[in-house]
Amino acid sequence: xDEIVSLWETLVRATENKGSMLQEASQQxxxxxxxxxxxxxxxxxxxxxxxEDYGKDLTSVQNLQKKHALLEADVASxxxxxxGIKLASAQFVERGHxxxxxxxxxxxxxxDRYTALQRPMNIRKQRLLDSLxxxxxxxxIEDEEAWIREKEPVAASTNRGENIVxxx
Numbered sequence: 276x277d278e279i280v281s282l283w284e285t286l287v288r289a290t291e292n293k294g295s296m297l298q299e300a301s302q303q304x305x306x307x308x309x310x311x312x313x314x315x316x317x318x319x320x321x322x323x324x325x326x327e328d329y330g331k332d333l334t335s336v337q338n339l340q341k342k343h344a345l346l347e348a349d350v351a352s353x354x355x356x357x358x359g360i361k362l363a364s365a366q367f368v369e370r371g372h373x374x375x376x377x378x379x380x381x382x383x384x385x386x387d388r389y390t391a392l393q394r395p396m397n398i399r400k401q402r403l404l405d406s407l408x409x410x411x412x413x414x415x416i417e418d419e420e421a422w423i424r425e426k427e428p429v430a431a432s433t434n435r436g437e438n439i440v441x442x443x
Contacts, residue, residue, distance in 0.1 A: 299372050306363055310381050313356060317388050320350060324395040329406035333414050336407045343396075343403055350392055357389050 323346060330336030364382035368375045 296373065299374075303367070303372065303374055303378065306360070306367070306378060307381075309356075309360060309363075310385055313353070313360065313385060314388075316353065317385075317392070320346065320392060321388075321395075324392070324399055326399075329402055330410060333407070333410040336403060336410050340403050340407065343400055347396060347400070350389075350396065353389070357386060360385060 328339065330339050360382055364378050367378045372378060
Protein backbone atom coordinates (compact mmCIF):
# COMPACT_ATOMS: atom_id res chain seq x y z
CA UNK A 276 0.00 0.00 0.00
CA ASP A 277 2.84 2.37 0.81
CA GLU A 278 4.27 1.71 -2.61
CA ILE A 279 0.96 2.67 -4.27
CA VAL A 280 0.76 5.90 -2.25
CA SER A 281 4.37 6.69 -3.14
CA LEU A 282 3.74 6.03 -6.82
CA TRP A 283 0.56 8.13 -6.66
CA GLU A 284 2.45 11.05 -5.09
CA THR A 285 5.14 10.71 -7.76
CA LEU A 286 2.46 10.76 -10.44
CA VAL A 287 0.79 13.83 -8.89
CA ARG A 288 4.15 15.69 -8.72
CA ALA A 289 4.94 14.72 -12.31
CA THR A 290 1.50 15.92 -13.42
CA GLU A 291 1.93 19.21 -11.55
CA ASN A 292 5.40 19.61 -13.05
CA LYS A 293 4.09 18.88 -16.54
CA GLY A 294 1.22 21.34 -15.99
CA SER A 295 3.70 23.96 -14.87
CA MET A 296 5.90 23.31 -17.91
CA LEU A 297 2.87 23.53 -20.21
CA GLN A 298 1.88 26.83 -18.60
CA GLU A 299 5.42 28.16 -19.11
CA ALA A 300 5.41 26.97 -22.71
CA SER A 301 2.07 28.68 -23.30
CA GLN A 302 3.38 31.94 -21.83
CA GLN A 303 6.51 31.64 -23.96
CA UNK A 304 4.41 31.07 -27.06
CA UNK A 305 2.46 34.26 -26.34
CA UNK A 306 5.75 36.10 -25.76
CA UNK A 307 7.11 34.76 -29.06
CA UNK A 308 3.97 35.89 -30.94
CA UNK A 309 4.33 39.38 -29.51
CA UNK A 310 8.02 39.46 -30.45
CA UNK A 311 7.24 38.27 -33.99
CA UNK A 312 4.58 40.99 -34.38
CA UNK A 313 7.03 43.67 -33.28
CA UNK A 314 9.77 42.22 -35.52
CA UNK A 315 7.43 42.40 -38.51
CA UNK A 316 6.54 45.99 -37.62
CA UNK A 317 10.25 46.82 -37.21
CA UNK A 318 10.99 45.41 -40.67
CA UNK A 319 8.30 47.65 -42.19
CA UNK A 320 9.65 50.72 -40.40
CA UNK A 321 13.25 49.93 -41.34
CA UNK A 322 12.16 49.59 -44.97
CA UNK A 323 10.44 52.97 -44.88
CA UNK A 324 13.51 54.59 -43.35
CA UNK A 325 15.71 53.23 -46.15
CA UNK A 326 13.68 55.10 -48.79
CA GLU A 327 15.71 57.42 -50.97
CA ASP A 328 12.62 59.44 -51.93
CA TYR A 329 13.05 62.96 -50.59
CA GLY A 330 10.49 64.60 -52.87
CA LYS A 331 10.57 66.08 -56.34
CA ASP A 332 8.87 69.36 -55.51
CA LEU A 333 7.79 71.41 -52.53
CA THR A 334 4.42 69.68 -52.14
CA SER A 335 5.84 66.17 -52.29
CA VAL A 336 8.53 67.05 -49.72
CA GLN A 337 5.90 68.47 -47.38
CA ASN A 338 3.82 65.30 -47.78
CA LEU A 339 6.88 63.16 -47.05
CA GLN A 340 7.58 65.23 -43.94
CA LYS A 341 4.02 64.64 -42.72
CA LYS A 342 4.41 60.93 -43.41
CA HIS A 343 7.72 60.92 -41.51
CA ALA A 344 6.11 62.67 -38.54
CA LEU A 345 3.47 59.91 -38.46
CA LEU A 346 6.25 57.31 -38.61
CA GLU A 347 8.01 58.98 -35.66
CA ALA A 348 4.76 58.96 -33.69
CA ASP A 349 4.26 55.28 -34.54
CA VAL A 350 7.76 54.44 -33.32
CA ALA A 351 7.21 56.41 -30.11
CA SER A 352 3.88 54.68 -29.52
CA UNK A 353 5.59 51.28 -29.67
CA UNK A 354 7.83 52.17 -26.72
CA UNK A 355 5.21 50.76 -24.31
CA UNK A 356 5.14 47.50 -26.23
CA UNK A 357 8.94 47.23 -26.09
CA UNK A 358 8.87 47.94 -22.35
CA GLY A 359 6.24 45.22 -21.93
CA ILE A 360 8.47 42.73 -23.73
CA LYS A 361 11.43 43.72 -21.54
CA LEU A 362 9.31 43.27 -18.41
CA ALA A 363 8.00 39.88 -19.55
CA SER A 364 11.53 38.74 -20.35
CA ALA A 365 12.76 39.79 -16.91
CA GLN A 366 9.86 37.90 -15.30
CA PHE A 367 10.69 34.74 -17.27
CA VAL A 368 14.31 34.97 -16.11
CA GLU A 369 13.29 35.74 -12.51
CA ARG A 370 10.96 32.73 -12.35
CA GLY A 371 13.62 30.44 -13.79
CA HIS A 372 11.76 29.65 -17.00
CA UNK A 373 13.23 26.61 -18.75
CA UNK A 374 14.04 28.67 -21.90
CA UNK A 375 14.97 31.92 -20.14
CA UNK A 376 18.26 32.36 -22.02
CA UNK A 377 16.54 32.18 -25.41
CA UNK A 378 13.80 34.55 -24.25
CA UNK A 379 16.34 37.06 -22.94
CA UNK A 380 18.37 36.95 -26.16
CA UNK A 381 15.22 37.60 -28.23
CA UNK A 382 14.32 40.53 -25.99
CA UNK A 383 17.82 42.04 -26.22
CA UNK A 384 17.91 41.67 -30.02
CA UNK A 385 14.47 43.25 -30.33
CA UNK A 386 15.33 46.12 -28.00
CA ASP A 387 18.56 46.76 -29.89
CA ARG A 388 16.68 46.88 -33.21
CA TYR A 389 14.12 49.28 -31.77
CA THR A 390 16.81 51.55 -30.31
CA ALA A 391 18.71 51.46 -33.62
CA LEU A 392 15.72 53.12 -35.36
CA GLN A 393 16.60 56.49 -33.84
CA ARG A 394 19.67 57.19 -35.98
CA PRO A 395 18.11 56.48 -39.41
CA MET A 396 14.95 58.28 -38.29
CA ASN A 397 16.96 61.40 -37.42
CA ILE A 398 18.97 61.16 -40.66
CA ARG A 399 15.80 60.90 -42.77
CA LYS A 400 14.21 63.79 -40.90
CA GLN A 401 17.27 65.97 -41.57
CA ARG A 402 17.43 64.97 -45.23
CA LEU A 403 13.76 65.82 -45.66
CA LEU A 404 14.40 69.19 -44.04
CA ASP A 405 17.34 69.76 -46.41
CA SER A 406 15.17 68.74 -49.35
CA LEU A 407 12.46 71.14 -48.19
CA UNK A 408 14.96 74.00 -48.13
CA UNK A 409 16.23 73.12 -51.61
CA UNK A 410 12.70 72.85 -53.02
CA UNK A 411 11.76 76.15 -51.36
CA UNK A 412 14.83 77.74 -52.98
CA UNK A 413 13.79 76.32 -56.37
CA UNK A 414 10.27 77.69 -55.86
CA UNK A 415 11.66 81.12 -54.94
CA ILE A 416 13.93 81.09 -58.00
CA GLU A 417 10.99 80.14 -60.25
CA ASP A 418 8.94 82.99 -58.77
CA GLU A 419 11.77 85.46 -59.36
CA GLU A 420 12.28 84.23 -62.92
CA ALA A 421 8.55 84.63 -63.59
CA TRP A 422 8.67 88.17 -62.22
CA ILE A 423 11.70 88.95 -64.42
CA ARG A 424 9.94 87.53 -67.50
CA GLU A 425 6.91 89.65 -66.67
CA LYS A 426 8.93 92.87 -66.30
CA GLU A 427 11.42 92.19 -69.11
CA PRO A 428 9.23 93.53 -71.98
CA VAL A 429 8.67 96.78 -70.14
CA ALA A 430 12.37 97.17 -69.34
CA ALA A 431 13.42 96.32 -72.92
CA SER A 432 10.88 98.64 -74.51
CA THR A 433 12.27 101.51 -76.59
CA ASN A 434 9.05 103.39 -76.20
CA ARG A 435 9.88 106.14 -73.78
CA GLY A 436 6.68 108.05 -74.16
CA GLU A 437 6.45 111.76 -74.87
CA ASN A 438 8.56 114.33 -73.15
CA ILE A 439 6.51 116.53 -71.03
CA VAL A 440 7.87 119.98 -70.46
CA UNK A 441 6.74 121.46 -67.29
CA UNK A 442 6.61 125.20 -67.02
CA UNK A 443 6.95 126.86 -63.75
